[in-house]
Amino acid sequence: MIGITKRFPGVVANSDINITVRRGDVHAIVGENGAGKSTLMKILYGMQKPDEGTIKIQDKQMSFSSPADAIAAGIGMVHQHFMLADNLTVLENVILGSEPTRAGRLNFAEARQRINGISKAYGLDVDPDDLVEHLGVGDRQRVEIIKVLYRGASILILDEPTAVLVPQEVDELFNNLRLMREEGQTIIFISHKLDEVLSLADAITVIRRGTTVATVQPGQVSARDLAQLMVGSELPVPELRESTVTDQVELQVQGLTVLSADGRTVIDDVSFAIHRGEIVGIAGVEGNGQAELVEALMGIRPAEAGRIVLAGQDVTALSTRARREAGIAFIPEDRHRQGLLLESPLWENRILGHQTRPPNTVGLFIDRSGARRDTERIVKDYDVRTPSIDVPASALSGGNQQKLIVGREMSDDPSLLVAAHPTRGVDVGAQAAIWDNLRTARAQGLAVLLISADLDELIGMSDRLKVLLRGRLVADADPRTVTPEDLGSAMTGAASEVGP
Amino acid sequence: MSDLFVAQRTLSLRRLLARLAPHKLLLTLVAPALALLFAALISAIVLVGSGASPLFTYRSMLEFGLKPDQIVNTVNQATTYYLAAIAVAIGFRMNLFNIGVDGQYRLAALLSAFVGGAVHLPAPLHVALIVVVAVTVGAAWASIAGILKVFRGVNEVISTIMLNAIATALGAYLLTTYFSVSVAGSNNIGTKPIGASGRIGGIAFPGTDNRVFGLVFLAVLVGVGFHFLVNRSRFGFDLRATGLSASAAVASGVSVRRMVLLTMAISGGLAGLIGMPQLLGSSYSYSLDFPAGLGFAGIGIALLGRNNPVGIAFGALLFGFLDQSSQILDLNGIPKEIVLIMQGTIVLSVVVAYEIVRRVRIRQQQSAVGTDLATPTEPQEAAA
Numbered sequence: 001m002i003g004i005t006k007r008f009p010g011v012v013a014n015s016d017i018n019i020t021v022r023r024g025d026v027h028a029i030v031g032e033n034g035a036g037k038s039t040l041m042k043i044l045y046g047m048q049k050p051d052e053g054t055i056k057i058q059d060k061q062m063s064f065s066s067p068a069d070a071i072a073a074g075i076g077m078v079h080q081h082f083m084l085a086d087n088l089t090v091l092e093n094v095i096l097g098s099e100p101t102r103a104g105r106l107n108f109a110e111a112r113q114r115i116n117g118i119s120k121a122y123g124l125d126v127d128p129d130d131l132v133e134h135l136g137v138g139d140r141q142r143v144e145i146i147k148v149l150y151r152g153a154s155i156l157i158l159d160e161p162t163a164v165l166v167p168q169e170v171d172e173l174f175n176n177l178r179l180m181r182e183e184g185q186t187i188i189f190i191s192h193k194l195d196e197v198l199s200l201a202d203a204i205t206v207i208r209r210g211t212t213v214a215t216v217q218p219g220q221v222s223a224r225d226l227a228q229l230m231v232g233s234e235l236p237v238p239e240l241r242e243s244t245v246t247d248q249v250e251l252q253v254q255g256l257t258v259l260s261a262d263g264r265t266v267i268d269d270v271s272f273a274i275h276r277g278e279i280v281g282i283a284g285v286e287g288n289g290q291a292e293l294v295e296a297l298m299g300i301r302p303a304e305a306g307r308i309v310l311a312g313q314d315v316t317a318l319s320t321r322a323r324r325e326a327g328i329a330f331i332p333e334d335r336h337r338q339g340l341l342l343e344s345p346l347w348e349n350r351i352l353g354h355q356t357r358p359p360n361t362v363g364l365f366i367d368r369s370g371a372r373r374d375t376e377r378i379v380k381d382y383d384v385r386t387p388s389i390d391v392p393a394s395a396l397s398g399g400n401q402q403k404l405i406v407g408r409e410m411s412d413d414p415s416l417l418v419a420a421h422p423t424r425g426v427d428v429g430a431q432a433a434i435w436d437n438l439r440t441a442r443a444q445g446l447a448v449l450l451i452s453a454d455l456d457e458l459i460g461m462s463d464r465l466k467v468l469l470r471g472r473l474v475a476d477a478d479p480r481t482v483t484p485e486d487l488g489s490a491m492t493g494a495a496s497e498v499g500p
Numbered sequence: 501m502s503d504l505f506v507a508q509r510t511l512s513l514r515r516l517l518a519r520l521a522p523h524k525l526l527l528t529l530v531a532p533a534l535a536l537l538f539a540a541l542i543s544a545i546v547l548v549g550s551g552a553s554p555l556f557t558y559r560s561m562l563e564f565g566l567k568p569d570q571i572v573n574t575v576n577q578a579t580t581y582y583l584a585a586i587a588v589a590i591g592f593r594m595n596l597f598n599i600g601v602d603g604q605y606r607l608a609a610l611l612s613a614f615v616g617g618a619v620h621l622p623a624p625l626h627v628a629l630i631v632v633v634a635v636t637v638g639a640a641w642a643s644i645a646g647i648l649k650v651f652r653g654v655n656e657v658i659s660t661i662m663l664n665a666i667a668t669a670l671g672a673y674l675l676t677t678y679f680s681v682s683v684a685g686s687n688n689i690g691t692k693p694i695g696a697s698g699r700i701g702g703i704a705f706p707g708t709d710n711r712v713f714g715l716v717f718l719a720v721l722v723g724v725g726f727h728f729l730v731n732r733s734r735f736g737f738d739l740r741a742t743g744l745s746a747s748a749a750v751a752s753g754v755s756v757r758r759m760v761l762l763t764m765a766i767s768g769g770l771a772g773l774i775g776m777p778q779l780l781g782s783s784y785s786y787s788l789d790f791p792a793g794l795g796f797a798g799i800g801i802a803l804l805g806r807n808n809p810v811g812i813a814f815g816a817l818l819f820g821f822l823d824q825s826s827q828i829l830d831l832n833g834i835p836k837e838i839v840l841i842m843q844g845t846i847v848l849s850v851v852v853a854y855e856i857v858r859r860v861r862i863r864q865q866q867s868a869v870g871t872d873l874a875t876p877t878e879p880q881e882a883a884a
Contacts, residue, residue: 298751300750300751319753319755320750320751320752320753320754320755321752321753321754321755322753323753324752324753325753330751332751337745337747337748338747338748338750338751339748339751340745340748341740341741341744341745341748342744342745343744343862344740344741344744348737351737352741352748352752353751353752353753354752355734355737355738355741355752355753355754356734356753361734364733364734364735365732365733365734366731366732366733366734366736366737368732386869387868387869391865391868391869392862392865394862394865394866395862395865395866395868395869396869
């Protein structure tokens with residue numbers, strides 16, 4: 001790919017990207033959240049057209065206007081979120097969209113033979129007749145990979161494939177990928193987990209703020225060098241100054257157990273406390289119960305057992321609204337799904353989550369001028385870049401949307417903030433601003449539960465760290481002494497004690 | 501000080517102008533106008549296919565429809581349609597589909613007519629009692645679907661359709677078995693007529709003996725109330741938030757179950773009002789010839805009016821006008837069912853037009869914000 005540029009309204013997602021991938025390589029593309037990796041891959045897979053630049057495969061210039069063109073050119077993509085039909089079998093899912101037929105009827109025998117062939121060749125162990133709904137996450141991913149290979153792909157794009165896997169599954173996946181490499185498949189591997197990248201890749205391209213900054217060999221660099229490249233030199237550093245922790249307990253969680261919709265225990269007997277003026281960080285590989293913990297604290301998901309006590313008041317039985325009124329603020333992990341009404345103007349989004357409190361409401365009615373005035377305040381104080389408070393939230397960039405949410409949640413004098421990935425997918429400037437806000441609020445006595453996948457953020461911004469693994473709090477860590485490497489191994493269950 | 505004053509005034513003026521930005525207003529009006537034109541074109545093709553002249557057809561409809569008699573009929577029909585569409589629209593605002601407005605309205609009209617015919621009270625109390633019975637019956641019948649959805653997970657579309665069928669059968673059974681008195685000079689049966697104290701007089705209109713339903717004001721009141729409830733109240737905010745993003749609404753503290761129960765009941769209560777203008781204004785009794793299918797017309801009109809009280813008023817008047825003006829067609833040997841085709845194409849093309857406008861607008865806003873912000877930040881970007 002040479003000189004790829006893609007502009008979106010208001011932002012340049014990719015500019016002048018140059019990547020050369022050699023045949024039979026595992027080529028990793030790393031970069032921060034929001035650096036433009038996904039956009040780049042969408043362009044390569046034909047889901048979006050570049051505004052400038054060319055894509056060449058074996059010296060032949062390509063122009064993809066749809067994924068079908070990319071598939072025809074031998075490019076296959078395994079998405080981060082699986083796209084499988086739960087109520088069909090593995091076999092049916094794989095052939096869906098390219099069904100082999102004989103005399104107008106589906107030819108299952110041929111398909112089964114080919115799938116078994118692919119499974120065997122690459123060690124992708126799946127029974128073609130299993131229903132997809134019975135499969136675990138790792139198996140589903142294998143089905144996705146088979147699906148792509150079945151369509152004759154010789155270049156595989158894997159978009160953050162390990163984000164949803166547990167460590168053993170990651171090892172299995174890497175074994176599969178190594179086998180594929182031996183068979184001459186080209187693999188493009190997107191990730192922001194540097195250890196994985198270093199252990200697997202033959203070449204690594206770093207993307208920062210939408211452009212390629214370097215291509216390196218894994219033998220020549222350390223994880224630290226890569227991190228430096230990923231974020232550039234003039235980085236905001238997450239750090240806390242003097243401790244503001246008080247001895248007043250703001251949040252006390254005792255023996256909290258939460259079940260998933262299908263009855264599995266996703267949070268298992270979790271207990272912890274957060275004091276006023278303290279930030280407690282929760283580290284863990286994504287999918288180990290973080291989302292469920294947050295939803296249980298917010299009252300979105302019922303607690304099966306245990307108690308949640310806020311400033312001495314048992315809130316376990318309270319609704320989400322009552323908990324918010326009691327002083328819990330919430331920065332959700334997915335701002336588009338849980339944090340904003342995208343089609344509504346900014347000032348209506350100011351009301352969201354604070355529907356029952358001034359300045360948004362007077363009695364049973366919405367106070368438009370009050371809400372508008374306070375939105376102006378948030379826009380000014382939190383540096384939300386917007387031409388007016390009447391534009392819909394969807395028109396803002398991710399960082400500005402997030403600043404609006406942070407500003408909103410810091411209003412009304414909260415006593416506890418549940419912050420899930422507060423700086424995910426935002427630019428460096430917004431990240432620094434959000435960290436500043438957290439520090440200020442902490443100094444004023446706010447208790448914060450911080451959940452993040454960014455280990456530097458966790459270590460830098462927490463007074464205490466806890467490690468969540470398969471729904472249990474398995475270890476404590478002292479952020480002043482722990483290294484990201486130690487924390488990482490605790491997150492995968494390799495070590496039960498962290499630090500010296 | 502005067503400088504400040506002027507500055508403030510220009511600011512608020514600019515805000516007002518921004519809200520009424522010409523291209524925005526233009527898009528809002530042009531889209532349905534184009535859709536109407538398109539629908540007229542399709543109907544013209546159908547007319548030509550069935551051997552009639554479209555121009556002649558449209559002209560005779562217009563001439564007939566604008567006679568005083570027909571204007572009054574149109575307004576009366578539109579009043580009923582308006583209430584039906586508002587009942588549907590309140591559910592639509594939170595993506596709740598009350599397809600059962602039809603059954604709710606007929607059951608409510610039957611029972612309130614029976615109660616109204618059975619009692620004698622001072623005028624305001626008599627009317628109030630009838631209306632309260634109608635609203636209660638409509639709300640109760642709709643709540644069955646709400647309760648089923650919240651506690652048993654039954655899709656409200658299916659349950660309300662089923663409840664329509666049950667309401668039809670239940671209504672016929674109650675009417676024939678318990679409530680009926682024979683209507684003099686016909687084989688129609690209906691409830692005992694409501695006494696004079698329970699009736700609402702009509703409004704005279706020049707050039708005709710037909711009278712406009714007195715309860716046309718009820719429709720206006722309901723429209724204004726709908727606007728305040730949806731756009732100005734906390735309940736309305738929760739309602740809209742749920743419709744725009746259920747997950748965000750839940751995270752903000754909205755109890756979706758409570759919203760479903762309440763909204764279903766309100767929608768059903770409004771459905772209960774649909775029969776009132778006719779019952780209290782002209783028929784005074786519920787009989788077998790009470791119109792069916794109003795709930796379904798209401799769905800189309802709510803879509804046409806974009807669930808907005810003013811838009812729905814235009815939609816209701818348009819549908820009422822088409823209904824009334826088509827009466828002339830049979831006399832001219834043109835099948836009046838052509839009007840049903842017109843109504844259908846209007847709804848379809850308007851819905852498509854709105855969606856196009858919505859997408860164009862989102863893109864415009866995004867690029868507007870982009871250019872607005874790109875200018876000052878550009879030098880910084882270059883320096884970085």
